[in-house]
Amino acid sequence: MTEWTGRTAVEIAEAVRRREVAPRQVVEEHLARIRRLDGRVGAFRTVLAEEALAAADALADRTDLADLPLAGVPVAVKDNVPVAGQALRNGSAASPAAPAAADHETVRRLRAAGAVVLGITHVPELCVFGTTDGEHGATRNPWDLSRGSGGSSGGSAAAVAGALAPIALGADGMGSIRIPSAACGLVGLKPGAGVVPAQLGETDWYGMAENGPIATTVADARLMFQVLAGSGKPSADAPPSAPLRIALSTRSPVPGSPASRAWAAAAREAARLLEQAGHQVTTADPSYPLWLSAAVTARWTAGTAADAAGLDARLLAPRTRRHAALGRFLARTALLRTDYRARLRERLTPFFEQYDVLLTPALARDVPAAKAWSRRGWAVNVLTNSRFSPFTPPWNLAAWPAAAVPFGADPGNGLPRAVQLVALPGGEERLLSVAADLERLHPWPRTAPLD
Template sequence: MTTWVGRTAVEIAAAVREKRATAREVVAEHLARIERVDGRVGAFRAVRAQAALAEADEVGARADLAELPLAGVPVAVKDNLAVRGESTRVGSAATPDTPAGDDHVTVARLRAAGAVVVGLTNVPELCVFGTTDGVHGTARNPWDTSRTAGGSSGGSAAAVAAGLVPVALGNDGMGSLRIPAANCGLVTIKPGHGVVPAGIGEGDWFGMSENGPLATTVEDARLLLSILADTDVVRRGAPGTYKVAVSLRSPLAGVTVSRPYADAAREAAGLLIRAGHQVRRADPPYPQSLSLTSLAHWTAGTAVDAQGLDPRLLARRTRVHAAVGRGFLPVVRRGGSREALRRRLEPFFDTYDVLLTPALARRSPKAAAWHERGWLPNLLANTAYSPLTPPWNLTGWPAMSVPFGTLPSGAPCAVQLVGRPGSEAELLELAGRLEERRPWRRTAPLD
């Protein structure tokens, strides 16, 4: 008997299109794994078992089945994007438990391509922090369940890494795709501004938040991004030679990068040199003010999202984060600091095609009730382990996390690739080169 758990989205869709498998068989097998495994992982806030099987039957009966790029592929959706008939709780007790009338545009595009939504995944409250825990559950790293999966797309990342779904949908406002992907050994890409429809919360964190895929292969990430973007621009192009800058420096003053992550970036650089690319050590000219700019935008986004919610139902760390952000709203709304950052960094990307960095500074914090702790411990924990992602939300430029090597614990390590606006295809191409030369284990050994 063929098993579909652990197969890629590309493999599953091909089998369903060619009628070597039915969408119902594929979805049922993944639902069974969710029931068996998710109690240890905590990926899902809500599982749509019966609804997903009914939708799988609908996919199998579609007249255009043979043309569907995601035919019968089970997907998980981050719980801040609307799924028709399901509530969108955004990790909070303060949000209404009211079913959505329509799908978010990204969910609609996945369903139009033949995907089946099996559930909504756990997030930290209002998708603020880099640890996914709260009133609806705790998402753990399937490779090391003593550690958080990361955040805020932690549940989506955990679902893919645990083999509960082959691919998932998440989003990234300060690293919320790349952080959990790096923790859980996945490929993700935060597209540049405007490539994929956003519509995340109230104003997309001032245009910094982008929707994107979580996958176990570059091919699957490329496929999902193409569908989410509704464009051919991310199709695989002809191989090229890239000018790559390697930086091991944290963009945020006072934060250092641990040896495993620095070593991963060095080793990835060496691999790219051997593959014929022009690789040089070079640090982007990050301004000293970047820490304050990041904090201002991070907190101000939460201040906007918390408006209209009962503060008594919000966790303390969220209330404080929003209160800090309210003071920053006037300067953030003017947008001058982000434009100044872009102007400062643009000459660097006139010289280099791609920036290669560690994806994180150190492994993720312990899986714990961080939502019950104070704001300052959360702030310090987040900043200490994920300082390398925020600049590229502030600029609005594309950035990827790609698995590379392992940590001393045996959990995955990762590197980050960053490019200028419009370079999504080039980043995916370079990530594919890394994958070809240093393949990674795709699914955590939970059985």
């Protein structure tokens, strides 16, 4: 680590605002670390070195640094939102190579807050699967380079866990912020619908996909979330924690994909600590409907079909082509025509009227090994995804906020463990408050020891 790599976004922004460090120095140190280590990790598809240094220099001349909540903070951006002047590849050789005319609204808000875009991170093709490898490279987990980083925001999570960037923009359509955040020991927040601009692909995966922050601390995640949401004057400060009714559930929403002993134990221990801190914790399971997996799969595949419609199918990986083909079929069925979001909300709202927050394992088992998953069959990929990440998709269908929060590491293999927190719409700050309690009660190492 150098003086400014490995620092939090809050620390960097405060130092830049006080003119204790020049934005160029912060950016230069992160670019040097990327040059030295990203060949092992594979977090970035494109590093925007010249653009980042120019932005840092322009920032240093501004007279309003004191008003910029992310002043001089380097940020990594997932390759599924436009960045002005850069191609939006979405992990695919079939996507256009023409540069984007303008930034996505989330990128614009980050820049307006003083953040400096370091580069664009790797994703699986069309952001479909929970492992990150494909045409534009593979991403490894900084905690164990033999393991993947999760997906589809795997490049963003690896960049943050490896201290290549203090924060990153992710997107979550089936767990794609929470899965890699959990795998890489990070805080990842999927906001509820309409809180942060989405505009992901052709349909936002029929309303399941949202943009959100990936960070090493709750304060950084809160600050970045508030910038992305455009809500008043952003602040990293946590509101006072009040006792909440928390439901602990280790039951998997997907039959046949139970939580492993280690991941279930992490959730139970987190519940125990929260109870000791004054929260009312009860073991209780949501009533997941039998049609849940089918309804989620219909939107997941049909969203991919819509995103692939204008692309040359010959350039898509076989697993992506099959996924899109299934989506075209399911789009003609009642699975997509029926308003399963309303039905799921109607079914689960009574549960959340009893409890303020649902606590579950973030994953069911460890993230898979770093392999060429993009070259393997569709069925193998889907089965693998459902086995290690069954806890995240219900909350995409419901469009309710959910977060992944680190909770230590496995004593045997050293891989991070994490829990998931879920709340009703508007509950993002509530989730961050509980996450802050866990951070205080059970601190985690913020970045992987890559050096």
